[in-house]
Amino acid sequence: MKGFVFTLDALLATTIAIVILIATYTMIPKGQEDYFLDDYKTKIANDILIVLDKSNTLETNDETLIQNSLTSILPNNYGARLNVYVYECATHDCDNFVLSSKVAPYVITVNRSMPEKDSVLAKRSFLSFENNRIKYYSLAELRVWLV
Amino acid sequence: MFLANIEFSTMVQMLYSKKPKAQIIMSDFLIGLVIFLVVIALATSVWGKNIYNMGLKEKRSEMETLVLLISDQLVKSSGIPEDWNSTNIAAIGLAESDNVLSPAKVSNFINLENEKTKNLLGIRNYNFIFRLRNMSENILVEYGNIPVNEKESVIIRRIVLYQGRPAIMDFGLWT
Numbered sequence: 001m002k003g004f005v006f007t008l009d010a011l012l013a014t015t016i017a018i019v020i021l022i023a024t025y026t027m028i029p030k031g032q033e034d035y036f037l038d039d040y041k042t043k044i045a046n047d048i049l050i051v052l053d054k055s056n057t058l059e060t061n062d063e064t065l066i067q068n069s070l071t072s073i074l075p076n077n078y079g080a081r082l083n084v085y086v087y088e089c090a091t092h093d094c095d096n097f098v099l100s101s102k103v104a105p106y107v108i109t110v111n112r113s114m115p116e117k118d119s120v121l122a123k124r125s126f127l128s129f130e131n132n133r134i135k136y137y138s139l140a141e142l143r144v145w146l147v
Numbered sequence: 148m149f150l151a152n153i154e155f156s157t158m159v160q161m162l163y164s165k166k167p168k169a170q171i172i173m174s175d176f177l178i179g180l181v182i183f184l185v186v187i188a189l190a191t192s193v194w195g196k197n198i199y200n201m202g203l204k205e206k207r208s209e210m211e212t213l214v215l216l217i218s219d220q221l222v223k224s225s226g227i228p229e230d231w232n233s234t235n236i237a238a239i240g241l242a243e244s245d246n247v248l249s250p251a252k253v254s255n256f257i258n259l260e261n262e263k264t265k266n267l268l269g270i271r272n273y274n275f276i277f278r279l280r281n282m283s284e285n286i287l288v289e290y291g292n293i294p295v296n297e298k299e300s301v302i303i304r305r306i307v308l309y310q311g312r313p314a315i316m317d318f319g320l321w322t
Contacts, residue, residue, distance in 0.1 A: 013179060013182075013183070017182065017183065020190050021186060021190065024190040024193050024194055025193065034208075036208070036211040036212075036215070039215055040215065040303055043215070043219075043305065044304075044305075044306065047222075047246055047305050047306035047307070048306055050245055050246040050306075051246055051306050051307065051308055051313050054245075054246065054247055054308055055312075055313065069313075072313070073282060075304065
């Protein structure tokens with residue numbers, strides 16, 4: 001019976017040792033997830049949309065101008081895709097909107113050849129004016145990613 | 148199973164041989180003790196390394212959070228009071244509106260003493276660097292301390308309008 005007791009003892013010790021090792025490697029908290037890069041990319045995307053809007057570039061709906069501006073302000077190590085949806089009043093009282101028949105939704109891309117891995121999305125609505133009156137109501141969606 | 152076999156055969160030997168029983172048990176005990184100590188040493192070492200890495204990560208994470216918050220404060224807030232100057236300032240902000248920097252506020256900002264700026268931004272334990280560049284990367288404004296032999300640094304770039312044109316605002320902390 002002594003041998004049996006010693007075997008149990010060894011088994012118990014081995015089990016405890018294995019448990020300690022597994023606990024050490026797996027149960028130690030790895031710390032918080034790193035959200036910095038996503039937050040940073042989101043801020044970059046929002047900054048770009050705000051600057052394009054406040055420099056009155058977006059409201060022109062001029063794809064070439066917007067493409068050039070986006071290319072110049074987008075950091076070199078980023079790729080971007082900008083979707084713009086242009087709406088106009090459906091009725092005279094403007095109580096409803098429909099996609100504009102004059103300006104179709106358009107897409108502008110920069111560094112498109114690279115994969116859109118871990119991209120983030122920013123949105124901004126803006127107005128276009130003509131003769132001091134609102135002509136279009138638009139929505140811009142900018143997706144950016146690291147290349 | 149292997150251990151069990153060894154121990155069982157050891158016990159048989161103990162029972163039927165003339166060898167001193169205590170020595171065999173002692174060697175068994177010593178092997179067990181060595182294995183136990185190795186496991187404890189290994190666990191302690193891994194644990195200590197993880198704690199150290201977590202400390203480093205936590206410090207970097209604090210710097211990243213501060214940099215994001217302060218850069219937001221600079222580009223989105225007008226400061227307190229809104230027409231602040233070096234004598235009445237309670238909180239720093241450089242914006243006329245979201246992401247549009249006021250040249251007058253930027254000028255006031257870079258004329259503040261470094262220590263006062265650090266106190267106002269709540270970054271007494273860090274050095275900071277503030278830089279405005281045009282889109283051709285030419286430096287328009289530079290303030291703070293340029294990182295030299297830094298242990299840790301976090302610098303981010305924000306896109307703003309400055310003097311009516313798109314510009315790059317860099318803000319960073321370093322130790």
